[in-house]
Amino acid sequence: MDINLVDEAKAANCDHIPIIDLSNIGSPDVEKRQELARAVYDACTRVGFFYIKVFENHGIPEHLISEIHDVAERFFSLPSEEKMKVYIGNSKKYRGYSPIGAERTTGTDDNPIPEEEAAGVLSEAFVIGYENALDFRKSENDHLPPGTYELYGDNQWPHDETIPGFSATYIQYCATVLELCRRMLRIFALALEVPEDYFDSKIHNPGVISRMMHYPAQPVGDPREGLGAHTDFECFTILSQDAVPGLQVLNHNGEWILAPPIPGTLVVNIADCLSTWTNKKFKSTIHRVANLSGEQRYSIPFFFGVDYDATVSVLENHTSEENPPCREPFKAGDWVREKLSKAYLPYEG
Ligand SMILES: O=C(O)CCC(=O)C(=O)O
Numbered sequence: 001m002d003i004n005l006v007d008e009a010k011a012a013n014c015d016h017i018p019i020i021d022l023s024n025i026g027s028p029d030v031e032k033r034q035e036l037a038r039a040v041y042d043a044c045t046r047v048g049f050f051y052i053k054v055f056e057n058h059g060i061p062e063h064l065i066s067e068i069h070d071v072a073e074r075f076f077s078l079p080s081e082e083k084m085k086v087y088i089g090n091s092k093k094y095r096g097y098s099p100i101g102a103e104r105t106t107g108t109d110d111n112p113i114p115e116e117e118a119a120g121v122l123s124e125a126f127v128i129g130y131e132n133a134l135d136f137r138k139s140e141n142d143h144l145p146p147g148t149y150e151l152y153g154d155n156q157w158p159h160d161e162t163i164p165g166f167s168a169t170y171i172q173y174c175a176t177v178l179e180l181c182r183r184m185l186r187i188f189a190l191a192l193e194v195p196e197d198y199f200d201s202k203i204h205n206p207g208v209i210s211r212m213m214h215y216p217a218q219p220v221g222d223p224r225e226g227l228g229a230h231t232d233f234e235c236f237t238i239l240s241q242d243a244v245p246g247l248q249v250l251n252h253n254g255e256w257i258l259a260p261p262i263p264g265t266l267v268v269n270i271a272d273c274l275s276t277w278t279n280k281k282f283k284s285t286i287h288r289v290a291n292l293s294g295e296q297r298y299s300i301p302f303f304f305g306v307d308y309d310a311t312v313s314v315l316e317n318h319t320s321e322e323n324p325p326c327r328e329p330f331k332a333g334d335w336v337r338e339k340l341s342k343a344y345l346p347y348e349g
């Protein structure tokens, strides 16, 4: 990447990624929560990426992480015709199986890649989105708002006989990570000096997307990338990677620094919507994937966003005369839908 193109708000000011211990996330002691918020603020403003340690008190049991990786590997090892039964082109909501090369890299918010130049990626994915089953706070009697950007629900699941426990495991994983995201949003609010419950009214039907990713080992001479350089477009992402490295993060010097797997951690990165709320003080940092390990690589990103009908608008306490809002307010659903339509194959009818 041309060093002159490295935008301060999209590149990490560091040569490694910090590790944050979230043990105090739910502490009744506000001093302890504030101390955590300061560490989070430093990571988000300087790097845009950090690792979190997955202890029991984060609510994500380690066995769930190994189970989700296990079902992901089993899904991708199915024959192509099985995976194509849940083909993403069957879905109006960009849900399902996206074969190798089908996804296009979309670039960043103010530097999108023109459609005719967007290259296919060297990875395959299985994508799901928010439905009530993914949310411990919902019951069978709850209904999603109809027509909200046509983005909620209608996931395509493989038959349970094909991979026993696949949907149950993925649903349990997402519901668990979703609760962690809601708690983390309170720490972000504290870090941003707004009331801790500032975002709570915007996450009743959160715009959650998750996907399982499989990156084959990069063949010598293949110019395709596992995932091209991009920023994530929701609020923030929680990523579980297996033991194979591949994720790279752009820094101010135009260097790609590795975000290697660290046992017992997940990777968190800030995405476009939360970065906008903070007037770009929190970095939505450019990253990409290149699997040069010679082995198969699997990862499971969980993209957390606010309700699709919530408005994303720069926080007043992060603007000034010299630093006006970086963007006009917009609906989260408009932005996410536009990005999804550029990345994924459309509905094929
Ligand atoms: O697979 C990874 O490590 C990162 C995936 C990613 O950046 C994405 O899905 O947006």
Ligand SMILES: [Fe+2]
Pocket: 230, 231, 232, 287
């Ligand atoms: Fe990403």
